Amino acid sequence: MIPTPCLKSLPKDVILKYASSKATRISLKQMFTSGSRLLERKDPFALLIPTQFLHQELPIRLTQSVKMLSSHELPYGMGGLPTFRKITYNLLEDISILSQIPKPKTAKQVEDFTKVMKYIQKRHTTSILSVGQGFRELLQEKQLNPSELHAEKFRTFFDSFYTLNFGTRLLIGEHLSLHDKGRNLVRNISPLSIAERAVADARRVCASHFGIEAPEVKIYGGLESVKTLYIEEHLHRILFEILKNSLRATVEFHNADTTLPPLKLIMANGGEDVSFKLSDQGGGIPMSAMSRLWSYVYSEPKGDDSVQISGEVNDYVSRPLSGFGHGLPLARLTARYFGGDLNVVSMEGYGTDTYLHLFREDSCLENIPEIAHLNLQFESFVKNMPPDFEFEPEMVQGSDLEVPYRLEQPSTNAATV
Numbered sequence: 001m002i003p004t005p006c007l008k009s010l011p012k013d014v015i016l017k018y019a020s021s022k023a024t025r026i027s028l029k030q031m032f033t034s035g036s037r038l039l040e041r042k043d044p045f046a047l048l049i050p051t052q053f054l055h056q057e058l059p060i061r062l063t064q065s066v067k068m069l070s071s072h073e074l075p076y077g078m079g080g081l082p083t084f085r086k087i088t089y090n091l092l093e094d095i096s097i098l099s100q101i102p103k104p105k106t107a108k109q110v111e112d113f114t115k116v117m118k119y120i121q122k123r124h125t126t127s128i129l130s131v132g133q134g135f136r137e138l139l140q141e142k143q144l145n146p147s148e149l150h151a152e153k154f155r156t157f158f159d160s161f162y163t164l165n166f167g168t169r170l171l172i173g174e175h176l177s178l179h180d181k182g183r184n185l186v187r188n189i190s191p192l193s194i195a196e197r198a199v200a201d202a203r204r205v206c207a208s209h210f211g212i213e214a215p216e217v218k219i220y221g222g223l224e225s226v227k228t229l230y231i232e233e234h235l236h237r238i239l240f241e242i243l244k245n246s247l248r249a250t251v252e253f254h255n256a257d258t259t260l261p262p263l264k265l266i267m268a269n270g271g272e273d274v275s276f277k278l279s280d281q282g283g284g285i286p287m288s289a290m291s292r293l294w295s296y297v298y299s300e301p302k303g304d305d306s307v308q309i310s311g312e313v314n315d316y317v318s319r320p321l322s323g324f325g326h327g328l329p330l331a332r333l334t335a336r337y338f339g340g341d342l343n344v345v346s347m348e349g350y351g352t353d354t355y356l357h358l359f360r361e362d363s364c365l366e367n368i369p370e371i372a373h374l375n376l377q378f379e380s381f382v383k384n385m386p387p388d389f390e391f392e393p394e395m396v397q398g399s400d401l402e403v404p405y406r407l408e409q410p411s412t413n414a415a416t417v
Helices: 012-020 028-041 048-069 075-080 082-100 107-129 131-142 151-181 191-210 232-253 287-294 327-336 372-383
Strands: 186-189 217-220 228-231 263-269 273-279 341-347 351-359
Touching: 012 048, 012 082, 012 372, 028 048, 028 151, 028 186, 028 228, 048 082, 048 107, 048 151, 048 372, 075 082, 075 131, 075 151, 082 107, 082 131, 107 131, 107 151, 151 287, 151 327, 186 191, 186 232, 191 217, 191 232, 191 263, 191 273, 228 232, 232 263, 232 273, 232 327, 232 351, 287 327, 287 341, 327 341, 327 351
Parallel strands: 217 263
Antiparallel strands: 186 228, 263 273, 273 351, 341 351
């Protein structure tokens, strides 16, 4: 058994206090306005107030994720599988690290806190990408096929789990973007220019996968001057996901044809929404299979998902065309996070239309799931947690991530919520 100094110094009353606190929902407008004002100031203390907010908010959000992983709502007892135990362990250790850092009050403390954010972001990304490995562990341990699992239970749980973690990554990403790059993560973006880049990236991946020139994608709508408040990477991720799916379907459906029909990406600038319609002639999807599009069960992950990520998380652009199994459900969660949506209408034997709507009301708050009903289960989990919350050696080894040096000997003072 290998306890760590960080976990040994996490009092149970502290984590229960985090668990009883509600996350503070924010909007795109709040993030944009706050970030813009900070960048205008250009002084060492500009990031102090948002850093203090993140110092208070992040442990609460991380605890919400632990609350879900320790609940009975995680299907088939997956919380006991090695991958999910390791994710829980990492989250608890991150909460412990944050609880020991004093509330930042100086420029030096902001810098120290930012180093910790980089560490947590890197490990958090690795943990989320390893979820696919957890699915494989379940199938192997229970000797099941994906079709034998209860798809709706998985969808309900992982929709909430991924959404919680989406918000955590968003807050950390905004902080690091302001600190490292001197720019907002939330900006007035050009949907057209991002669509053009997503098309180029998806066609490149398609061509590499099949060894032929990818189908053409024609863009209609003439929205050269349209701007909307959004997150560039999020829009690119969604468009890239639906484009690669349509490109793959088109190539596979017309594999004997010398000429592949083009895809059509239509953009519309509405009063409430900026919308996209992607039409392909990829053969469509049977009605009986439509519900599987949003399933985490039927799209069984392929390959090794437990990879180490460095730098910016643009890994999805270089992944195989088949992805790692959860691309479309995650794209819909991303669209819905600030009030948008993603829908698919298909005609078997012909093709598929995919509709993406971005809600233009920039005061729309985050779509964070409500999980207060798990409080009693979590209290029981914490009270029965061993004093050192020890794990087998394999749970804490095998990572190339290093905790920032200043946290190797944490103080005994826990930060208040």
